[in-house]
Amino acid sequence: MExxxxxxxxxxxxxxxxxxxxxxxxxxxxGAHLVVSDIDTDGAGKLAAALPSAIAVTTDVTDPDAVRxxxxxxxxxxxxxxxxxxxxxxxxxxxxxxxxxxxxxxxQLAVNIRSVFLGCKYAVPALRRRGGGVIVNIASVxxxxxxxxxxxxxxxxxxxxxxxxxxxxxxxxxIRVNAVNPVVSETxxxxxxxxxxxxxxxxxxxxxxxxxxxxxxxxxxxxNSTLYxxxxxxxxxxxxxxxxxxGRSIQ
Ligand SMILES: NC(=O)c1ccc[n+]([C@@H]2O[C@H](COP(=O)([O-])OP(=O)(O)OC[C@H]3O[C@@H](n4cnc5c(N)ncnc54)[C@H](O)[C@@H]3O)[C@@H](O)[C@H]2O)c1
Numbered sequence: 001m002e003x004x005x006x007x008x009x010x011x012x013x014x015x016x017x018x019x020x021x022x023x024x025x026x027x028x029x030x031g032a033h034l035v036v037s038d039i040d041t042d043g044a045g046k047l048a049a050a051l052p053s054a055i056a057v058t059t060d061v062t063d064p065d066a067v068r069x070x071x072x073x074x075x076x077x078x079x080x081x082x083x084x085x086x087x088x089x090x091x092x093x094x095x096x097x098x099x100x101x102x103x104x105x106x107x108q109l110a111v112n113i114r115s116v117f118l119g120c121k122y123a124v125p126a127l128r129r130r131g132g133g134v135i136v137n138i139a140s141v142x143x144x145x146x147x148x149x150x151x152x153x154x155x156x157x158x159x160x161x162x163x164x165x166x167x168x169x170x171x172x173x174x175i176r177v178n179a180v181n182p183v184v185s186e187t188x189x190x191x192x193x194x195x196x197x198x199x200x201x202x203x204x205x206x207x208x209x210x211x212x213x214x215x216x217x218x219x220x221x222x223x224n225s226t227l228y229x230x231x232x233x234x235x236x237x238x239x240x241x242x243x244x245x246x247g248r249s250i251q
Pocket of ligand 1: 013014015016017018019020037038039040043059060061062087088089090091111138139140141181182183184185186187188189190192
């Protein structure tokens, strides 16, 4: 069964990062036109240049005008959008909730929740102009199995899951809205979380020991599930928040 996105246009936010770039490459390999969006202009530009059919758009996903402009740019370039992947998001530095300052919390709410709200708000009318389509939000299994030290981040991902399920009921049947819940993966996320490029050994050991499949997620694991949820083969799936977690959520 081949999942084809030939002649479809896919917008991916946070596309310069670990998951986003893998998601963009995977849709491109399935024949899609890509709109590669990131706050990192350089990273988005380099990725778009390496794909067969893509444009790069600099977007701060917390900014309503920027997200509206992103959708407009996609429609202008390719005549419409078929899939919106709200992937951009960042954890706060690992630490106790009582030590977080209000500015950090406001930023977490903006970059992880407001962003998904804005991506959905501007994508829904555009998808309707196309006759229907799919939204995939990147949440986290941490919303369901929260570990200490990431409480506010985990709560933001809980909001993404609830927004996904609620919106799915609101916009069916012409638009499907699903989410992917990844377990930890060694992307730029690790640097944001720990300040180090790699997961410190003791943390890695502890976290992997809670994953029955005995490894962290790869960006390709996340990209494959995103592609499937967006595909016609998943045409009856909406409001699904798929755990891509090597079994972490059953422990
Ligand atoms: N890696 C993990 O362990 C993990 C696990 C579960 C969920 N997630 C989620 O997956 C998504 C992607 O994370 P990743 O692992 O690829 O991390 P990453 O750090 O590699 O990529 C994040 C990307 O988002 C971009 N970004 C940050 N702030 C932005 C903003 N305001 N506007 C636009 N772009 C912005 C960054 O420039 C970067 O390219 C996030 O939503 C993250 O919360 C990650």
